[in-house]
Amino acid sequence: MEEIIHDQELESKEYFINMGPQHPSTHGVLRLVLSLDGEIIKKVEPHLGFIHRSIEKMCEHDSYTQIVHLTDRMDYLSCHINNEAVCLCVEQALQIEVPDRVKVIRTIIDELTRLSSHQLWWGVMGMDLGAITTFLYGFRDREMITDIFEETCGARLTMNYNVPGGLFFDIHPNFQKRTKDFLDYFKKKLPEYDTLLSDNVIFTQRMKGIGILSKEDAISYGVTGPTGRASGFSCDVRKHHSYMAYDRVDFKEILDTEGDCFARYKCRINEMWESMQIIEQLIDNIPEGDYKVPTKAVIKLPKGEWYQKVETARGEFGVYIISEGQKSPYRLKFRSPGFSNLSALDHMARGCKIADLVAIMSTLDLVIPDIDR
Amino acid sequence: MKSIINYFKEILFGLKSLVKGMAVTGHYITHPKEIITQQYPENRESLKMFERFRGEVVLLHDENNEHKCTGCTACEVACPNGSIEIIPKRVEIDGRKVKAIDQFVYHLQMCTMCGLCIPACPTDAIVMANTFEHAVFDRSKLTKILNKPGSKIMDGIK
Amino acid sequence: MNWLYDFTYLTQSIHESLSRNFEQGTVVLIEMILVGLAFMILFALLGLVLVYAERKVSAFFQQRLGPMRVGKWGTAQTLADVIKLLMKEPLINKNADKFLFNLAPYIIMITAFMTMAALPFAKGLQALDFDIGLLYISAVSSLGVVGILLAGWSSDNKYSLIGALRSGAQVISYELSVGLSLLTIVILTGSLQLSVIVESQANGWWIFKGHIPAVIAFIIFLIASTAETNRGPFDLAEAESELTAGFHTEYSGMKFAFFFLAEFANMFIVSALGATVFLGGWMPFHIGGWEVFNNIMDYIPPIFWFFGKVSFIIFLMMWFRWTFPRLRIDQLLTLEWKYLLPINLMNILVMAFLVLMGWYF
Ligand code: SF4
Ligand code: SF4
Numbered sequence: 001m002e003e004i005i006h007d008q009e010l011e012s013k014e015y016f017i018n019m020g021p022q023h024p025s026t027h028g029v030l031r032l033v034l035s036l037d038g039e040i041i042k043k044v045e046p047h048l049g050f051i052h053r054s055i056e057k058m059c060e061h062d063s064y065t066q067i068v069h070l071t072d073r074m075d076y077l078s079c080h081i082n083n084e085a086v087c088l089c090v091e092q093a094l095q096i097e098v099p100d101r102v103k104v105i106r107t108i109i110d111e112l113t114r115l116s117s118h119q120l121w122w123g124v125m126g127m128d129l130g131a132i133t134t135f136l137y138g139f140r141d142r143e144m145i146t147d148i149f150e151e152t153c154g155a156r157l158t159m160n161y162n163v164p165g166g167l168f169f170d171i172h173p174n175f176q177k178r179t180k181d182f183l184d185y186f187k188k189k190l191p192e193y194d195t196l197l198s199d200n201v202i203f204t205q206r207m208k209g210i211g212i213l214s215k216e217d218a219i220s221y222g223v224t225g226p227t228g229r230a231s232g233f234s235c236d237v238r239k240h241h242s243y244m245a246y247d248r249v250d251f252k253e254i255l256d257t258e259g260d261c262f263a264r265y266k267c268r269i270n271e272m273w274e275s276m277q278i279i280e281q282l283i284d285n286i287p288e289g290d291y292k293v294p295t296k297a298v299i300k301l302p303k304g305e306w307y308q309k310v311e312t313a314r315g316e317f318g319v320y321i322i323s324e325g326q327k328s329p330y331r332l333k334f335r336s337p338g339f340s341n342l343s344a345l346d347h348m349a350r351g352c353k354i355a356d357l358v359a360i361m362s363t364l365d366l367v368i369p370d371i372d373r
Numbered sequence: 374m375k376s377i378i379n380y381f382k383e384i385l386f387g388l389k390s391l392v393k394g395m396a397v398t399g400h401y402i403t404h405p406k407e408i409i410t411q412q413y414p415e416n417r418e419s420l421k422m423f424e425r426f427r428g429e430v431v432l433l434h435d436e437n438n439e440h441k442c443t444g445c446t447a448c449e450v451a452c453p454n455g456s457i458e459i460i461p462k463r464v465e466i467d468g469r470k471v472k473a474i475d476q477f478v479y480h481l482q483m484c485t486m487c488g489l490c491i492p493a494c495p496t497d498a499i500v501m502a503n504t505f506e507h508a509v510f511d512r513s514k515l516t517k518i519l520n521k522p523g524s525k526i527m528d529g530i531k
Numbered sequence: 532m533n534w535l536y537d538f539t540y541l542t543q544s545i546h547e548s549l550s551r552n553f554e555q556g557t558v559v560l561i562e563m564i565l566v567g568l569a570f571m572i573l574f575a576l577l578g579l580v581l582v583y584a585e586r587k588v589s590a591f592f593q594q595r596l597g598p599m600r601v602g603k604w605g606t607a608q609t610l611a612d613v614i615k616l617l618m619k620e621p622l623i624n625k626n627a628d629k630f631l632f633n634l635a636p637y638i639i640m641i642t643a644f645m646t647m648a649a650l651p652f653a654k655g656l657q658a659l660d661f662d663i664g665l666l667y668i669s670a671v672s673s674l675g676v677v678g679i680l681l682a683g684w685s686s687d688n689k690y691s692l693i694g695a696l697r698s699g700a701q702v703i704s705y706e707l708s709v710g711l712s713l714l715t716i717v718i719l720t721g722s723l724q725l726s727v728i729v730e731s732q733a734n735g736w737w738i739f740k741g742h743i744p745a746v747i748a749f750i751i752f753l754i755a756s757t758a759e760t761n762r763g764p765f766d767l768a769e770a771e772s773e774l775t776a777g778f779h780t781e782y783s784g785m786k787f788a789f790f791f792l793a794e795f796a797n798m799f800i801v802s803a804l805g806a807t808v809f810l811g812g813w814m815p816f817h818i819g820g821w822e823v824f825n826n827i828m829d830y831i832p833p834i835f836w837f838f839g840k841v842s843f844i845i846f847l848m849m850w851f852r853w854t855f856p857r858l859r860i861d862q863l864l865t866l867e868w869k870y871l872l873p874i875n876l877m878n879i880l881v882m883a884f885l886v887l888m889g890w891y892f
Contacts, residue, residue, distance in 0.1 A: 017689050025772040039693070039860055066453035069487035128772045130764065130857025133398055136593035140409050147423075154425040154501070160487045168488065172425065192397055196854070200394050201387035202764060203856050354693070355859040358773050384870060391855065398854045402591045410596040 014042060021050045025128050025358045028368030032345075032357075039353045044346045052372045059332040064090050064164055064299040067332070072158035074336060075370035077117040078312035080109050080153075083162040088243060089308035089319045090164040093301045100245075101289040102166045107245040108179065108282050109149075109161065110310075111275040115186070116145040117313035117365075118268050118275075125265070125362040126197055129206060134196055141189055144182045148175065164299055166292025179283050183276055190272060198269060207262035211348040211360035214259055221347065222340035225315025226267040227364055231259035237311035249281045261356075264363040300327050314338055314365055338370040422503040427486040430457070431502040432477055432519035439527040440520060441498035444474040451493035456484040473526055481507060482515040538656040566658045570647055574796060581795040582609045584842075585849060592853040619784035624687045627781065631685035636782070636789035639678035643796040645671045650803050651725050653813045653834035664725035665717065668804060669710050672759070675797065676702040679761075679768060679778050682790070686781035694777025697860055698761055698768030704867040705765075708755035709801075711875040715748040715882045716808050729812035736811035744882040749809045751871055751878070753847060756801035758863070760794065763852035767860055798845060806840035813837040 015038075020031040029050035035043045055074060059067045064086075071082035084106055091098060123138020146156040152172040153159035161168050197203045213223065218231035228235045236253040238246040254270045256263040301323035309318040315337025324330040341364050349357045401407060413420070422428070434440050444461045462475035488501055499519075509515060545565075549558045583598070583606065590597025598605030623629060649664045651657040661667070676699055683695020716737050720728045731737075738745050758765035769777040779790045806812060813833030817825045858866065 015689065024775060039697075062453050065451070065489060066487075069453060069485060069489065072487075073485075126856060130766065130770065130772065131855060132589075133593050133853045136595065140594060143409070150426055151423040152425070154423075154427045154488060155486060158485070158487075160489075168492075169425070172423075195393050195397050197856065199390045200856065201390045202858055202862070205862055206856065206859055353859055353861065354773050355767075355770070355857070384874075394854050395850055398592045398850065401594050402588070405591060407594055408591070408596055409594050412596070412599065 019357075025361060026368070027124065027361075027366060030342075030366065030368045030371070034354070034357070036354070039355075041349050041352050041354065041357055044349045044357065046342055046345060048372055050372065051369050053369075055373045056332055056334060059329060061328055063327050064301065064329075067329075068162055068164070069158070069160045071334070072160055073369060074334065074373055075312055075314060075317070075338065075367045076157055077120060077367055078113050078314065078317075079158055080106075080113045080149075080161060081310055081312040082317060083160060084110065084244070085308055085310040085317050085319045087162045087164045088310065089306050089321050090299065090301065092308055093304065093306045093321065093323065094164070094295070094299070096165055096293055096295070098166055098293060099289040099291070100287040102291060103245045104282050104286050105167060105171055105291070106162070107249070108279055108286075109153075110244070111278045112145050112148060112179070114313045115272055115275045115279075116142045116149075118272050119145075121268060121313075121362075121365045122193055122197070128358050128362040129203065131197065131203075134193075137189075137192070137196070141186055144178075144185060148178045148182065151175070151178065163292065163295075165295040166290070170291040171286070176283055176286070179279060183280060183283075186276065190269075193269065198265070204262060206355070206359055207265055207363075208260060210261045210352060210356045211363065212258070212260045213344055213348050215257075217344065217347060218259065221344040223315070223344050224340065225311070225313070225337050225365075226254070226271060227264055227341050227344075228315065229254055230256045230263035230267040232257045235316065237309050237316050241309060243308075243310060245282060246278075249278045251278050261359050261363045268365070298327050300325060301329070309335070312337060314367065314370065315341060334373060336370045336373060338364075338366050338368075342366055342371055422505065424503070425501075426503050426505070427488050427501040428504045429481055429486075429502050429507065430479055430484065430490060430499050430519070432499050434521055434524055435527070438521055438524045440524055441496045441527050442474050442477060442494075442520065443496060443498075443526060444472050445495060447493045447495060448490035448499060451489045453487065453489065454483050454485060456480045457490060474520055477519040479517045479519050480515065481517060482512060538653055542656070566648075570644055570658075573647070574644070574792070577799050578792040578795055579609045579613075581799065581845070582612070582791070584845070585795070588846065588849045589853050592850070613788065616785055616788045621784040621786060622781070624781050626687040628685035628687070631681045632781075633786070635678045635682035635685060636786045636793070637678075638681065639675050639793040640789050640796075642671055642675040642678065643793050643800065645674075646800045647796075649725060650800070651729055651807060651812055652837055653832070656834065657726060660724065660726045662722070662724045665713055665723040665728070665804075665808070668725075668800075669706070669713065672797065672800060673702060673706045675793065678793075682782070683768075683778035686778075688781050690774040690776075691778050691780050694768045694770065694774045694780075697770075698778060700860070701761070701765065701767060701863055702759055704864060705755045705758040705871075708751055708867060708871045708875055709759055711872070711879060712748040712752040712755060713804070713808055715744060715875075715879050718879065718882050718886050719745075725807055725812075728808060729814060732811040732814050733817075735817065736809065736814070738809045742885060744878050744885065745809065747874065747878050748882075749805070751875055752805055752809065753844070753851075755867075755871060756805060757848050757851055758867075760797040760801055760848075762794065762798060763848055764855040764857050765863060766852075766857060767863060770857060772857075798848060799841065802841045802844035802848070803837070805844050806837065810840045810844075811836075812840075 015036040017034045017036060018031060019034055020026040021029040026032065031047040031050065033045040033047060034041055053073070055070050058070060062070065068083050068086050071086055072079040075082055119138045119142040123135040126132070126134025126138070149159050150156045152175050153161035153168070213227070213231045215232040218228045218233040223231070223233070224235045232255060234253060234255060239253045251274045254267050254274060256267055301321065303323060303325045305320070305322045307318060307320045309316050316335065317337055318335030320333040320335070321329045322331040345360065345364065348360050352360065411420070432440050432442055444459055446459045449457045449459050456479060458478040458480070459474055460476040460478060461472050463470050464473045486501070491499060491501060507515070546558070546562070549561055553561065586608070587597045598608035601607040601611045623632060646668050648658040649668050651660070679698045680695045683691040716728070717723060719737060720731045722728060738749050757763045761768045769779070774780070779787055782790060813836050815828040815831060815833070815836050817828060
C-alpha cells in the first residue's frame with residue numbers, strides 16, 4: 001500500500017480503485033488494485049491471500065488418504081481432477097497400477113467435472129457481462145451433472161471420490177443411464193449457448209480483440225488450460241502426458257491462435273463438445289473389475305520425490321510430493337493453474353476498459369481458493 | 374458503395390442475432406412447464422436424497438439401544454480434522470475389564486463430510502446419514518454425542 | 532359506465548362543482564392537489580406492480596418461479612420489500628456532500644412526476660394538454676440525469692462517480708435519438724400536442740400507417756429509450772458486475788428505493804410515450820372495413836388500451852434486459868453516433884418525402 005501511495009504522488013492523474021476483495025465480478029475474495037485513466041486501465045495489481053488456508057502446510061500433517069479431501073477445497077469446480085492428481089502421485093510412488101475399471105471411471109468423471117465447470121463458467125461469464133439469464137441456464141444444466149455426482153460419489157461439489165489405489169465406492173447402478181441421459185439432454189442445450197452468447201453481436205463485439213495474449217506471453221507466464229490453448233500454446237496434459245484412459249479415447253486438442261477473449265470463450269465451448277465425445281466413447285465400455293486395489297491401512301511412501309500433473313478445467317494442475325518415508329509428506333507443493341493464469345492479467349488488461357477487465361477475468365475462469373490455497 | 378452495403382449488412386446481422394437470442398428466452402417464458410425451481414420447504418415430503426449422500430455421521434443403534442462401537446478410535450485417527458472424539462471408559466463384562474466408549478463426541482461444525490471415517494471402522498458401527506438440515510442457532514448444538522444414553526455395545530462385537 | 536370511455540365529463544363535473552363553491556384561485560389549488568395526489572397514488576401503484584412484474588417476468592425467462600412466499604403467488608412481495616426498506620437505516624458516507632446526497636433522489640423523482648403530467652392516459656384524462664407536450668416530455672425527462680450525476684458526485688465513492696459520468700454521456704447521447712425518432716412521427720401528425728397525436732390515429736396507428744420509416748423509428752425509439760432509462764443492456768450506470776451498483780452504491784433505505792422507483796417510473800413514462808406516439812395511445816385497434824370487429828374493440832375502454840400497450844412495450848424492454856449482455860461504454864456511444872443517429876436522420880428524410888408525396892394513409 002505504501003508503494004501505491006507513493007506512486008500516486010508521482011502521477012497525480014491516476015485514479016485508483018480497489019476492485020475487491022468484495023466485488024461481484026472477482027468471484028471470490030480477490031483484490032485488484034486498478035489504476036485508471038478515466039475508464040482505461042493503466043495497471044492491474046492483484047493482491048492475494050484473502051482465502052489462504054495453508055493447505056500445503058496442512059498436508060504435511062495429514063496422511064495420504066486425508067490429503068485427497070483437502071484438494072477438494074482448492075479448485076472446487078474441478079475437485080475430482082484435483083483428487084485424482086494426488087492419488088495418481090501416490091500411486092506412482094507406490095508403483096500401483098490401478099485396474100482398468102478405475103481408469104475409465106475416473107476419466108468419465110473427470111470429463112463430467114470439466115463439463116460442469118465449463119457450464120458454470122459460461123453462466124457466470126454471461127452474468128459478468130450483464131446477461132443474468134445465462135447464469136440460471138448454466139446452473140440448470142449443471143444440476144444434472146451434480147445429481148450424477150451425488151448419486152455416485154455422495155456429494156455434489158466436494159466429492160472426494162478418489163482414494164489412493166482406486167475409488168471410494170463402485171459406481172452407482174444408475175450412473176451410466178444418467179450420464180447418457182445427460183449427454184442427450186445437453187447436446188440439445190449447447191447450441192442454445194451459442195445463440196444466447198456466441199452469436200450475439202453485443203457479446204462478440206465485447207469479446208473480439210480484447211485481452212490479447214500472444215503465444216510467447218502465454219508460455220512465459222506459464223498460462224495453461226483453455227486460456228493457454230486459445231493463444232496457440234499446445235499444453236493439454238491429457239494429450240501430451242496422457243494419464244488414466246485418455247490414451248485410448250479419440251479427442252482433439254482445441255487450439256486457437258487469436259488469444260483474445262473470444263478465442264478463450266470458443267475454446268471452452270468447443271472443449272465441452274470434446275468432453276462429451278470422450279464420455280460417449282467410454283460410457284458403454286466400462287470394463288469389469290475391482291474398483292480399488294487394496295492398499296495398506298496406513299500408506300507410507302518410500303523416500304523420494306514425485307510429480308504428477310493433470311489437466312483440470314482451468315489448466316495444468318501439478319502435485320509435487322517429497323517424502324521422507326513417513327506417513328505424511330515432508331513437503332507437498334501444488335502447482336495450481338489459476339495462479340499462473342492470474343499473473344497474466346495485468347499484461348492482458350493494460351489499455352482496456354473496466355468492462356473489458358471483467359470480461360478478461362471471466363475468460364480466465366479464475367477460482368480464487370485455487371490461487372490462494 | 375461496398376462499405377455502405379456492409380454497414381447495412383452488419384446492422385441486419387446484428388439485429389438477427391439479437392432476435393435469435395430473444396427467441397431462446399421467449400421459448401422459456403412461453404413454456405412455464407419447464408420451470409426447474411424446487412420449492413424447498415414445501416417439497417420436504419417428496420424430497421429424497423440419494424442413498425450415498427453424505428449428510429452427517431451417525432452411530433447406528435438397534436432396537437435394544439445397542440451399538441457396535443468398540444471404542445477402538447480408528448475413526449478418530451482417520452478423520453482429517455478431528456471431528457470425532459472418542460472418550461473411552463473401562464467396563465466390566467463377564468468379570469473382564471474391557472475398553473468401551475463413554476462418549477462418542479462428534480463435532481458436526483468441523484466435519485467436512487469426507488466420509489473417511491466410515492471405511493475406517495472395523496465393525497461398521499458408523500454410517501453417513503442423509504440428513505442435511507443442520508442449521509441451528511447456537512454453535513454448541515453442533516457438537517453431538519452420538520451414543521444414546523444408556524446404550525451399550527452389542528454382544529459379540531470386539 | 533360512460534365515464535370509462537370519456538373522462539372529460541368526469542373532470543368537467545369535478546371542475547364545475549368546485550367552481551360553484553370556491554373562487555378561481557382556490558379551485559386551481561385544489562385541483563392541483565388532487566392531481567398531485569392522483570399521480571402519487573399512481574406512482575406508488577406503478578412501483579408495486581412493475582417491481583413485481585419485473586421479478587416475475589425475469590423469473591419466467593430464467594425458468595424460475597420468482598417470488599412465491601408472500602401472499603398468493605408472491606403478490607405481496609413488493610409491499611414487504613417496501614416495509615423492509617422503510618425500516619432500514621439511512622446511511623450516509625462520512626465524506627459525502629450531505630445536501631446533494633439527500634437531494635439527488637428527489638430530483639429524479641420530481642422529474643418523473645413532471646413528465647407524467649403531460650401523458651394522455653385516456654380520453655380527457657390528462658393533467659396538462661398543451662401544444663408542445665412532446666417537446667416538454669423529452670425535455671423534462673432528460674433532467675433526470677442531473678439527479679444521477681449528483682448522486683454519483685456527492686456520495687464520495689469512486690464507483691459511483693464512474694457510474695454517474697457514464698450515465699451522463701449515455702443519456703445526453705441517446706436523448707438525441709429519442710427525440711429524432713419521435714420527430715419522425717411528428718412530421719406525420721404536424722403537431723406536438725399529445726392529444727392531437729392520439730386523435731390523428733383514430734383510423735389506424737402510426738406504426739401501421741407510416742410504412743417502413745415508422746417501424747424503423749419505433750425500433751430506434753425502443754433501443755434509445757431503453758438506453759435513456761439506464762436499463763437492460765444499457766445499464767452501464769449501474770453495471771453491478773463492474774461498478775457494484777454504480778451511482779446508487781452508497782444509498783440505502785428509502786432513498787435507494789426512490790432510485791429504484793424512479794427507474795420503473797421512467798420505464799413507464801417512455802413506454803407510455805412510445806405507446807402514445809407509435810401505437811395510438813388510448814385509441815382502440817381498428818381494421819378498416821371490419822365493422823363488427825371495430826365495435827368489439829371500441830367496447831374495451833380506452834384506459835385499458837393505453838395500459839395494455841404500455842405493458843406491451845414494458846414487456847419488450849424486460850425481454851431485452853433479460854436476454855442481452857451489457858454493452859461497453861465505447862460501444863454504447865458507437866451505437867448511438869454511428870448507427871442510430873445517421874439512420875434516424877435518413878429515416879426522417881424518407882418520412883418527409885413520403886409525407887410530401889402523400890404516400891401514407
Ligand atoms: S466425514 Fe470426514 S471429517 Fe467428518 S467425521 Fe468422518 S472423517 Fe471426519
Ligand atoms: S465407530 Fe468404529 S472406528 Fe470409531 S471407535 Fe467405534 S468401532 Fe472404532
